[in-house]
Amino acid sequence: MRIKKLIAFFFVLFAISTTNAQTKKFTIHTVAFYNFENLFDTINGTNNDEEWLPDGTQNWTSNKYKQKLHNLARVISEIGSTDNPNNSPTLIGGCEIENRGVLEDLVKEPALINKEYGIVHFDSPDKRGIDVALLYQKKHFKPTSYKNIPLLVYRNQINQAAKDKNEADDASDDKSEIDKNLDRVYTRDVLLVTGFLDGEEVNVMVNHWPSRSGGEKKSSPFREAAGRLNRQIMDSIFKINPNAKIITMGDLNDGSYNKSVKEGIGAKRKKEEVKQFGIYNPFEEMFYKGNASLFYRDAGDIFDQIMVSEALIKNDYSTYKYWKAGIYNKPYMITTIGQYKGYPLRHSMTEIGFSDHFPVYIYLIKEVK
Template identity: 25%
Template sequence: MAERHFLAFWNLENLFDTADAARSEGLAKRLARELKGWSGAVLDRKIANLAGAIRAMDGGKGPGILGVCEVESKAVLHCLAAAIDGDRYAVVHADSLDQRGIDSAFLFDTRRYTQVPNAVFTHFVMRRTYTRDILQASFRTASGRELVLFANHWPSRSGGRFESEPYRMTAGETLAHWHNRVHEERGENITVLAIGDFNDEPFDRSLVDYAQATNTRGRVTRARSVRRFLNLMAPLVGAAEGSYVFDGQPIMLDQILAGRSAVSGAAGLAVDGPATILRPPGVKAAPRPFKRPAVKGGADPDGFSDHHAVGVVLRET
């Protein structure tokens, strides 16, 4: 049977270090109010909850590679990785210039994957100031297949969905540019996936017109002048599924986009089946946020995140 690879992405909802952790003076001031009461004990509980849910992914085997966002530091990521399964997972992280200090990153199973050296890049997106990077990293399977991943956390809808949309269009254009650059540097037969919290849905312009993501397989495999992604979450939108809830309605902000070789299998790895929403054990419908002590209602000690994770299987061809 062809080797199977399970990839996932999860917005971890403000996985900050403790309130008294070392920070720049400006960042410490910006976070002081929202991190009031965010103690070591609270952080440990959130990490334990997240780790349990991550271990449960893929039928209890855990993800091969997990993209994450809304994490403050490499130190916090190492704590999460250790809580998941000792030294099984390694971390790929780069500090962004986001004003709240939250970054994107990867955790990967060192028993099955190696990180390609000198192939980690941070692509910044501007929203008056720098915000929420796109983190690019490459991994190799045990059989030598290479996988290029982009972890995305696009600008939020704060200020209004349509008022803020141009910033996500810029993020989509940035992703499309670096998707093209990968192929210009490496050729057409390289497996590329973009995963993340896009803060827009599969049918929004930032994804369709700027990131060049479509729900039509043929448009991806036949495209020549424009390199496109297949949006693997689009079919779930019609089924009223969502990774996030807004005004009581599910919306699909977290998505997985597959490049042409990932769709066709031309580079030795192919998407196998639809992408799925991954709910933590015991969570049946809407996400169960952990929140923070300073937020109205306080932290939920049995919560996880305000987003569901999303996952997909790749098989070697």
């Protein structure tokens, strides 16, 4: 009898614990990154945008531009809706953006206009004029500072790699421009935005690392430099606040397993491996489980990643913490026929798609007392 009573007691205790867990309530925010792939307007600018004009090779008309905006807005409005159905992302990092004007057009789309997104954007030295930017919901996030930090890379960084490796040039329209006088390779800046998310300070970095033009191994030193720059920025923030909440995101043109991420940033695959000042990368585990945000040389990979500092993975939800990550790849965003079946549905001469990347996202949650 005593054993039966003891078992019954434990059942009651378990039921109470389960009930208490179920009654907990959380505030949730989605943080996302999306490569908008050639978000150009139809106006001839000072950048190399001739391809994306009405009389250019893409025959980029106003109607096509408007359809592209509509498609992107639809996706953005739905990212993270599985677990956060009542709101679109609070923070959205983006890349392959021609200028601030296209972002102003984007946030005025019917699917987004009621969210009242603010914009942080700088023109980068990239000759095609494809920049990075951060969109944020003004009612939830209040920027206090923002700046663009240049990535200084030079052609002589890859001279030895070029001698050692004989690679075919990767097919890509994301070519790096080289200053023949300085040998500098012009690429995108890193965008750093600091602000308050519902009163809590958060630092957000948005990246678009140098492409694999010229070959993966030959161009790797550029991305390794980008990883080290990310680490330097983080360390400078940690000197001011050892418990800083940092989110770094972007199209890295490298996988989570590459040297640029593993050594440059020092990102870890598992939470328990992350020490103070460390960085957790949930997309590394997702990659090894077979997920992909794009297809590179006919193989799926995750070049689009969001990583968080140690302060965001502690098991105390009295302030905002990382919960989980995902890749948003609904059927309407996927090519259904032909050679590229299963790939992201991108723009072609006959169809205005979305992007050659799927967006990625994480959730930040805080317990409501």
